[in-house]
Amino acid sequence: MLIDILKETGALLEGHFLLSSGKHSDGYVQCAKLLMYPDKAEKAIKLIVDKLKDIDFDIVVGPAMGGIIVSYELGRQTGKQSIFVEREDGEMKLRRGFTLEKGQRVLIAEDVVTTGKSSYEAIKVVEELGGEVVGIGCIVDRSSGNIKYPIYSGVKININTYEKEECTLCKQNIPIVKPGSRKIVEFL
Numbered sequence: 704m705l706i707d708i709l710k711e712t713g714a715l716l717e718g719h720f721l722l723s724s725g726k727h728s729d730g731y732v733q734c735a736k737l738l739m740y741p742d743k744a745e746k747a748i749k750l751i752v753d754k755l756k757d758i759d760f761d762i763v764v765g766p767a768m769g770g771i772i773v774s775y776e777l778g779r780q781t782g783k784q785s786i787f788v789e790r791e792d793g794e795m796k797l798r799r800g801f802t803l804e805k806g807q808r809v810l811i812a813e814d815v816v817t818t819g820k821s822s823y824e825a826i827k828v829v830e831e832l833g834g835e836v837v838g839i840g841c842i843v844d845r846s847s848g849n850i851k852y853p854i855y856s857g858v859k860i861n862i863n864t865y866e867k868e869e870c871t872l873c874k875q876n877i878p879i880v881k882p883g884s885r886k887i888v889e890f891l
């Protein structure tokens with residue numbers, strides 16, 4: 704099960720977390736911890752590939768940084784090309800001589816999809832160049848179904864986020880942790 708691999712590699716943490724937005728959550732996903740292990744990453748991304756059997760696409764585009772490795776591995780397993788978009792002056796662009804041809808069918812690659820912000824930025828670049836987005840391939844889908852493109856994911860995970868004042872974990876006096884630090888940052 705992918706969920707077990709995510710837990711054993713530390714890519715999925717459960718508990719009480721202080722997010723950079725100031726919100727609290729009962730879980731945290733950091734796919735880089737899974738991608739540390741190429742063999743496990745290969746298995747996780749194979750689950751996405753299995754769902755893409757009937758999907759016709761020419762090239763995979765991942766938004767930097769999170770999408771690059773996933774895009775590469777999706778390309779490797781499906782025999783397609785893999786490129787990435789990255790920020791220049793705050794805006795997502797194709798750089799390094801990467802191009803798309805009009806009408807090319809594009810799969811967007813992500814590690815995690817939550818709000819879809821970086822996916823939509825990548826999609827905008829692709830569509831402006833005349834590419835046709837067939838969907839988003841991702842390891843973890845946290846979107847709860849609010850993305851307007853088909854999502855092909857390894858696993859769907861529901862993580863609850865709370866405003867500080869409304870956090871049920873705070874009300875239970877569970878110590879809060881800043882993801883990545885593993886240190887308790889405050890007792891509430």
Ligand SMILES: [Zn+2]
Pocket residue numbers: 719727728867870871872873874879
């Ligand atoms: Zn809390």
